[in-house]
Amino acid sequence: MSNKIKADLLQQLIELERQLLEPSVRQSSEMLAHLLSDDFYEISANGLIFNKAHVMSRLPDEKVPQFYNQAFNGRMLSEGLAQLSYQAAYRRSVKCQLNYSVRMSLWRLEQQSWRLVFHQGTPCGEFILHLDD
Template structure:
C-alpha cells in the first residue's frame, strides 16, 4: 500500500469528522459520491441526501480515529477501516467503521460507509 494514499484517505476521513465540514453542505457533497449509502451503527440505512441533512442538523461531537488501515481493492477503489471513538455522557463509545472510497475524475469520494458499535 502506498503510504501517500493511506495518508490521503485518512485525511479525507478526518475531514468528515471536522465541525466546519459537517456544517457545509457543499463540502459534504464533494466528499460523498452521488450514489453514497451508509449503514448506521443502529441498523438504519441512509442515502447521500439524508446523511448530508443529518450532519447539518447534528450537534457536533469531536471524534477520533484509532487503528486506521487502508486496503487497495482496485486501482481506483480503497477500503478504509478504523475504530471511531466518540465521547458521551457515559464515557467513550467506540464503533468499528469501514468506508469504500473511489477515485473519480481525479478526486476521491466516499461511496459507502458502515458503523458497528463495539459492545461495552
C-alpha cells in the same frame, strides 16, 4: 493487482475521513457534496441505512459529537477503489460515555477526486485510546 495501498494514498484517505468529522465540513453542504459520492450510503452502528440526500439534510444541523479514531488500515480493492478500516470512539458530549466501534469506508476515485461511496460503523468492545495516533 496487488491490494497493497501506497502510504501517501493511505494518509490522504485518513485526512479525508477525518475531514468528515470537522464541524466546518459537516456544516458545509458544498464540502459534503464534494466528499460524498452521489451513490453514497451508510449503515449506522444501530443498523439504519442513510443515503447521500439524508446525510446532506441531517449533518449541517447536527451537533458534532466528540470523535477519536485510530489504528487505520487500508487496502486497494481495485484500481480507483480503496478500503479504509479503523477504530473509532465517540460521545455526544463530554458528560456522556464513549461508544466504541470498528469503522469501514470505501473511497472511489471519481474525476481525479477521492469520494466516499460507503461507510459502516459496527459497535465493539472498549479499546485503549491512543490520543496521539
